[in-house]
Amino acid sequence: MLNINMFSTADKVKGQGVGSAYLELIRMLKKHFPNDFNIEINKHSKSDITHYHTINPSYYFSTFFAKRGRKIGYVHFLPETLEGSLHLPKPIKWIFYKYVIAFYKRMDHIVVVNPTFIPKLEKYGIPKSRITYIPNFVSKKEFYPLNNNEKNSIRHKLEYKDSDFIVASTGQVQTRKGVLDFARLAEANPDVKFIWAGGFSFGKITDGYKELKALVDNPPKNLFFPGIVDRDLIFKYYNIADLFLLPSYNELFPMSVLEAFSCGTPVMLRHLDLYKEIIEGYYVPFDNFNDMNYELKKLKNDSKYLSEMSQKSINASKYYSENHLASIWYDFYISQLKEG
Structure with missing residues (x-):
C-alpha cells in the first residue's frame, strides 16, 4: 500500500x-x-x-x-x-x-x-x-441537475418566481473576478435576477476592498450577495440559475465552472486563453461588457439556444x-x- x-x-x-x-x-x-x-x-x-x-x-x-x-x-x-x-x-x-x-x-x-x-x-x-x-x-453525487419541480420548489423557498430569469455566479469578491462588471450588468438588465455567492475570504487585503465592500453593502435591487455559503446552498444556486456567468479577467481553473457544468447549467465566460485551451466550445464566450450584455439578452430570449448550452455543460462534465x-x-x- x-x-x-x-x-x-x-x-x-x-x-x-x-x-x-x-x-x-x-x-x-x-x-x-x-x-x-x-x-x-x-x-x-x-x-x-x-x-x-x-x-x-x-x-x-x-x-x-x-x-x-x-x-x-x-x-x-x-x-x-x-x-x-x-x-x-x-x-x-x-x-x-x-x-x-x-x-x-x-x-x-x-x-x-x-x-x-x-x-x-x-x-x-x-x-x-x-x-x-x-x-x-467535481463529484456527480454533490453537483447534479435537479428536475424542474425540484428547481421551482427551491426557487420558492429562496423567494424567486418560476418566471424569473436568474443569473448566478460564485467565487470570492475580488476585482479580478469581474464583480464590478457583474453589478453593471445587473443595472443594465433590471428584468433579470442576479446572485453572487461568495465573500471576502482575505478580508481587507482583498484588492479593491473599499469599492467592492460598498457594492456588497448597497447593490442594485436585482443583485443579491448572500456572502460565503455552504456547498449545499451553492448547489441550489447552480440549479435554480438559468445561466452561470463568471466575468473574471484572470482565472486559474475555477471549480465553480466545473460545478455549474455538472449541474447542467449553461455557462458564459470571458474568453480567456485558459478556457480556450481546455473547455472551448462548451460555454458562451465574450470579450467585453457589450458582448456580455448582448449574449445575456440572446440567451434570455432564445430558449432553444439556452437548452443547447445546457446540453454542452452536461457533455463537458463527463470529461471532468x-x-x-x-x-x-x-x-x-x-x-x-x-x-x-
Whole structure:
C-alpha cells in the first residue's frame, strides 16, 4: 500500500476553489483506492509521497526533513495570477512572490491545474519534465441537475418566481473576478435576477476592498450577495440559475465552472486563453461588457439556444468527472513512486 501524506490548510477558509479541489481529491482517493493508498492528513510521519496543497512556510521547512518521500506540489496559482486578488505593499509582495517560486522549486514534481502554467513555470526555471497537468474535477453525487419541480420548489423557498430569469455566479469578491462588471450588468438588465455567492475570504487585503465592500453593502435591487455559503446552498444556486456567468479577467481553473457544468447549467465566460485551451466550445464566450450584455439578452430570449448550452455543460462534465480523473491520479501517484 502506498503511503501518501497530504499537507493542506486549503479548507480552513470557506469560499475558496482551492479548498474545494483539495476536499474533492481526498474524498475521491479514499473512495476509489482504499486498498491501494493510505491517506494521511497533515501528519509528520514517514511517507512514500508527500503532497503539498498549500504553500505554508511550515510546509516549506518540512521539505528539508527526512522520510518525506517524493515531494509533490500542487500549483493553483502563480505570482502574476495573484494580481487583482491581494493588495500588498510592494516590498512584501516582492518577498512573497519570490517565496512562491522557491516553494515550487523545492518540489520533486509539481501538478498544475492550468496547462498554460507550464511554459510560465519553465521561465521560472522549473523543467517541463517535472510538471504534470491534471485538471480539477467535481463529484456527480454533490453537483447534479435537479428536475424542474425540484428547481421551482427551491426557487420558492429562496423567494424567486418560476418566471424569473436568474443569473448566478460564485467565487470570492475580488476585482479580478469581474464583480464590478457583474453589478453593471445587473443595472443594465433590471428584468433579470442576479446572485453572487461568495465573500471576502482575505478580508481587507482583498484588492479593491473599499469599492467592492460598498457594492456588497448597497447593490442594485436585482443583485443579491448572500456572502460565503455552504456547498449545499451553492448547489441550489447552480440549479435554480438559468445561466452561470463568471466575468473574471484572470482565472486559474475555477471549480465553480466545473460545478455549474455538472449541474447542467449553461455557462458564459470571458474568453480567456485558459478556457480556450481546455473547455472551448462548451460555454458562451465574450470579450467585453457589450458582448456580455448582448449574449445575456440572446440567451434570455432564445430558449432553444439556452437548452443547447445546457446540453454542452452536461457533455463537458463527463470529461471532468470523478471516474475519469480517478484513473489519471492513480497512474500519476504510481509513476511518482517509481521515480522516487
